[in-house]
Amino acid sequence: MGGPGDGDGWAPLDPDLGREPQRNPQPSGPRPMPEGEPAAPAATWPPNPARPHDAAQPYSAAQPYSAAQPYSAAQPYSAAQPYSAGQPYDAGQPYGAQQPHGAQQPFGPGQPYGPGGPQGQGYRPGTPYWDGTPAQPPGGPYPAPYGPGYGIQAVKRPWTVETPESAPFHRLARNGVHRWWRPLVGTLGIAAVGMVLAIGLMIAGIIVRVVATGEAPDASGADTDSIFGDQTADLAYNLGALALFLPVSLAAAWLVQRRRPGTLSSVAGRLRWRWLLACSGLAIVFCVVSYGTSIAAAAAMHDQSGGDEHWVGWGRFLAPAVVIVLLVPLQSAAEEYAFRGWMLQAVGACTLANARNRVGRVLSVVFRTPWPGIVVGSALFTAGHGYTGWGILDIFAFGAIAAWLAVRTGGLESGIAMHVFNNLMAFLGPAAIGQLDIEQGSVPWQVVVADIVPMLLYAAAVVWLARRMRVQTVTAGPGDGGVPVTAETAPAHAS
Numbered sequence: 001m002g003g004p005g006d007g008d009g010w011a012p013l014d015p016d017l018g019r020e021p022q023r024n025p026q027p028s029g030p031r032p033m034p035e036g037e038p039a040a041p042a043a044t045w046p047p048n049p050a051r052p053h054d055a056a057q058p059y060s061a062a063q064p065y066s067a068a069q070p071y072s073a074a075q076p077y078s079a080a081q082p083y084s085a086g087q088p089y090d091a092g093q094p095y096g097a098q099q100p101h102g103a104q105q106p107f108g109p110g111q112p113y114g115p116g117g118p119q120g121q122g123y124r125p126g127t128p129y130w131d132g133t134p135a136q137p138p139g140g141p142y143p144a145p146y147g148p149g150y151g152i153q154a155v156k157r158p159w160t161v162e163t164p165e166s167a168p169f170h171r172l173a174r175n176g177v178h179r180w181w182r183p184l185v186g187t188l189g190i191a192a193v194g195m196v197l198a199i200g201l202m203i204a205g206i207i208v209r210v211v212a213t214g215e216a217p218d219a220s221g222a223d224t225d226s227i228f229g230d231q232t233a234d235l236a237y238n239l240g241a242l243a244l245f246l247p248v249s250l251a252a253a254w255l256v257q258r259r260r261p262g263t264l265s266s267v268a269g270r271l272r273w274r275w276l277l278a279c280s281g282l283a284i285v286f287c288v289v290s291y292g293t294s295i296a297a298a299a300a301m302h303d304q305s306g307g308d309e310h311w312v313g314w315g316r317f318l319a320p321a322v323v324i325v326l327l328v329p330l331q332s333a334a335e336e337y338a339f340r341g342w343m344l345q346a347v348g349a350c351t352l353a354n355a356r357n358r359v360g361r362v363l364s365v366v367f368r369t370p371w372p373g374i375v376v377g378s379a380l381f382t383a384g385h386g387y388t389g390w391g392i393l394d395i396f397a398f399g400a401i402a403a404w405l406a407v408r409t410g411g412l413e414s415g416i417a418m419h420v421f422n423n424l425m426a427f428l429g430p431a432a433i434g435q436l437d438i439e440q441g442s443v444p445w446q447v448v449v450a451d452i453v454p455m456l457l458y459a460a461a462v463v464w465l466a467r468r469m470r471v472q473t474v475t476a477g478p479g480d481g482g483v484p485v486t487a488e489t490a491p492a493h494a495s
Contacts, residue, residue: 166477170348183346266411347373391443
């Protein structure tokens with residue numbers, strides 16, 4: 001069948017062939033809807049990111065958008081007209097009420113969004129326009145592409161590790177990061193740092209003396225044991241140098257063994273002040289009993305050495321007494337933390353639990369008990385004193401009883417109380433008669449017995465009182481419901 005105007009059935013050529021196609025003009029108003037057809041949904045904001053500015057229809061200079069034409073997601077907008085959500089293009093309408101798209105900044109690849117962009121930064125191609133988009137330039141008012149909480153976040157682990165569960169006092173150092181070298185390094189570090197601090201304290205004391213008196217200590221004098229040439233100053237230095245080991249021991253537990261320093265005090269992770277106060281009351285009774293037994297021992301030996309002793313008066317006694325009362329508690333506590341705290345737990349951490357040979361498994365049974373730590377700590381404590389003969393047994397028994405009480409009561413409070421009041425009596429008594437230097441050396445066995453008997457009575461009283469007060473003796477376990485095991489329910493061996 002032929003078409004019109006062609007006799008042989010061929011249609012004539014299209015007169016518009018070769019001419020640039022023209023787009024359909026957009027209506028100036030909204031498109032009328034046929035009857036029965038549902039109305040189109042209202043425009044939502046932000047626009048659908050899947051249809052940005054209709055890249056399929058290039059911008060043509062011959063067909064600009066008029067100011068009366070509303071924005072259509074399928075058509076780009078003119079460089080001279082700012083973009084506004086859901087509103088017709090208007091030269092006076094700012095983009096998003098924040099960022100005008102002026103005529104001087106047309107939209108296009110590589111073109112900045114405009115001088116009024118966020119924080120003065122240009123628009124990046126491919127960035128959505130709506131507020132709160134995750135792809136806004138960094139530094140602006142919008143979040144970065146991947147803000148906090150996106151993906152797997154790095155967890156910052158604390159330096160200290162958890163305390164072992166259901167553990168007695170002597171095994172608190174055997175935590176999740178325990179290695180064989182940690183107790184050794186910590187022990188050597190405490191000794192080295194403590195000696196360095198003691199030397200520094202001596203140098204500082206000499207400087208203070210030179211500034212105060214204008215004279216340097218006389219090292220060539222008859223009394224070569226004196227450091228500052230004054231007995232009260234020497235006593236203060238000796239007590240202060242020993243007190244420095246208290247913070248050093250606490251720091252070693254935190255730095256080397258990565259545990260809370262409070263675990264050196266007790267299984268509760270702190271110093272139990274109420275229990276310490278109760279033990280102090282028993283320690284006062286202990287001192288009274290010890291003083292009575294020492295008088296009985298002196299009478300049994302017919303000792304007449306104190307016949308010429310007399311009261312020196314308040315003028316000579318007051319200054320040494322102040323030094324003793326202030327520094328003896330710190331000195332005594334430092335020795336407890338170093339020998340009954342650190343040393344007992346350092347040895348107690350080496351349980352040989354991973355031993356595979358037969359000898360190692362046999363030794364592991366022994367090292368799981370507190371006795372290796374009690375023996376080692378008491379031996380080192382004895383070595384730090386200058387007693388000989390029966391005096392060695394006296395000091396060793398003091399350290400062993402204090403360590404055993406630490407295990408039975410789960411902390412150092414009972415040992416600190418006994419040590420503090422024992423040393424207060426040992427220092428204040430000689431100071432009252434003008435002797436500030438405690439004499440050490442050989443001790444008769446009668447004196448040793450007079451010292452050990454009151455200590456045993458004190459230990460028995462402490463254990464009884466701990467049961468009455470339900471003192472915590474081990475750390476809480478997973479099946480305890482957060483209720484610690486007390487001295488009343490703790491096993492007798494406390495291993």
